[in-house]
Amino acid sequence: MSLDDIRGIPTIELPYETIPVTEASAGIQRILSLAYMLVWMQSENLITAQLFGRSPARQLIFLMDETEAHLHPRWQRSILPAILTVLKELELIIDIQLFITTHSPLVLASVEPLFDQEKDKLFLFELNDNQVTLNEITWAKQGDVIGWLTSEVFGLKQARSQEAEQAIEAAQAWMRKDDMNQFPENLRTKEKIHQQLLKLLPGHDPFFPRWIVRMEADD
Incomplete structure (x- = not known):
């Protein structure tokens, strides 16, 4: 070198x-x-x-923090299954307990086919009143990354930008005839909401058909 x-x-x-x-x-x-x-x-x-x-x-405790660190999404989806495959070979000669942490929905999605509810557990670190708590979450398959992002594990309302999420929430509030004063000035009327949706969402977004039908019905 x-x-x-x-x-x-x-x-x-x-x-x-x-x-x-x-x-x-x-x-x-x-x-x-x-x-x-x-x-x-x-x-x-x-x-x-x-x-x-x-x-x-005969015993090994394996700790890995931020499993997805520095990894392309394709690797985030394969890293933990690969590790488990290797450790299965080691389990022939040594007992292993794993503690894996992640902020990646892809890592969680990747273990859906492998998760054994008889021996595996899912926990969530949460901050409550300046105290960090460790709470067990009932395991449930979410199907895809969007499902995981909007699950109780990650707690997002929608897997979008904050601006797009707010625009959709305003559109839903308008369709329910809620008080629109809770939203910013540019999201208080049907026309302004529509302009924001056109600006923030792709043309094939699944929210558009519902919105357009409801908006045209109101005309």
Whole structure:
């Protein structure tokens, strides 16, 4: 790598070139570090057991924070199933308990086919009165990322920009004939709401048919 650094640097073969691991992306470096750690852990476990003349440890607690960190969405969807596949091999020789944290709905969606309600649990960290609480959430498949984002786990009303969410809420309030003074000036009339929806939503948005039918019926 440098005349000032005589260390040999491992390389990784990518589809487009072979590069030193020190030049790989943060996501790839993280996965390589994880793979190395798992191999090192079991190797040291066996060496230590041999030195002390005892059986190797049979229990492992695996903690991984921010599972999706630095990963492309495609990798966010595959990282945890890949880890579980590897750990299944290790479970032949050692008992493993995993604690995984994430802010990614893709990570949660990725484990829907794998979640075992007999032994797996889903918890939510929440801030209540300046106290962090850990609460168990009843596991339920949400189907896709939008389902997870609008579930109690993430708590979004809609998986949209804040502006688009507010415009739709104003449109729904107008259709219910609610008091429109609760909304900003640019969202208090049918015409202004419609202009905002045209500006903020794609033409194929599923909210449009309902809105247009209701708006035309009011004319």
